[in-house]
Amino acid sequence: xxxxxxxxxxxxxxxxxxxxxxxxxxxxxxxxxxxxxxxxxxxxxxxxxxxxxxxxxxxxxxxxxxxxxxxxxxxxxxxxxxxxxxxxxxxxxxxxxxxxxxxxxxxxxxxxxxxxxxxxxxxxxxxxxxxxxxxxxxxxxxxxxxxxxxxxxxxxxxxxxxxxxxxxxxxxxxxxxxxxxxxxxxxxxxxxxxxxxxxxxxxxxxxxxxxxxxxxxxxxxxxxxxxxxxxxxxxxxxxxxxxxxxxxxxxxx
Numbered sequence: 001x002x003x004x005x006x007x008x009x010x011x012x013x014x015x016x017x018x019x020x021x022x023x024x025x026x027x028x029x030x031x032x033x034x035x036x037x038x039x040x041x042x043x044x045x046x047x048x049x050x051x052x053x054x055x056x057x058x059x060x061x062x063x064x065x066x067x068x069x070x071x072x073x074x075x076x077x078x079x080x081x082x083x084x085x086x087x088x089x090x091x092x093x094x095x096x097x098x099x100x101x102x103x104x105x106x107x108x109x110x111x112x113x114x115x116x117x118x119x120x121x122x123x124x125x126x127x128x129x130x131x132x133x134x135x136x137x138x139x140x141x142x143x144x145x146x147x148x149x150x151x152x153x154x155x156x157x158x159x160x161x162x163x164x165x166x167x168x169x170x171x172x173x174x175x176x177x178x179x180x181x182x183x184x185x186x187x188x189x190x191x192x193x194x195x196x197x198x199x200x201x202x203x204x205x206x207x208x209x210x211x212x213x214x215x216x217x218x219x220x221x222x223x224x225x226x227x228x229x230x231x232x233x234x235x236x237x238x239x240x241x242x243x244x245x246x247x248x249x250x251x252x253x
Contacts, residue, residue: 038209051148066139193217196210197213208231
């Protein structure tokens, strides 16, 4: 009986060991919050996705050589330019309120819709159609393939570069990882002040991003991180982690 009990105990220990390791690993992950500021180029992903979709479609329809009479190709080019114009406006100007964002989208949709409408139905308003005939931008499949390839290369470089410059918040310290050799700078995390700012509604809608301001108690200058994705969740995780530390300290005392 003793041998059977011993074997049963060892079996249970072996079965619980991986689960214990996974639980310990998850707890360790919760003790760190990673903050990665991204460059503004990441907000151009709508234009990138539209370019990829048009490149695939035009390649499948063999539109490597197009003419100004190809109405569909003209419409695709207008669509791409419209999305690109909206993206450029978003990067150039700030939209701090939802009202301004709604008005901007409405104006952009009306302009792009009118252009596409008169492109497909030129007989509705002949004078407008004659004016638009002078503006028939057209691009073939090669243009969109090259554009998508350039954007892909830029995004790959961005994804690699941010791995060499990011911040890590722990319960007792703030770490700045930077440089190819993984240089590390430490700040005291207790009494860390965390402020969240959302200056552009559209950028928040695209990636949930905003500005995060960290003020360590040992530093005179605040640390400002721009374009941090999913900033609301990051701010909640940091607040919960530092709050739990404060509760633990009060309990110990």
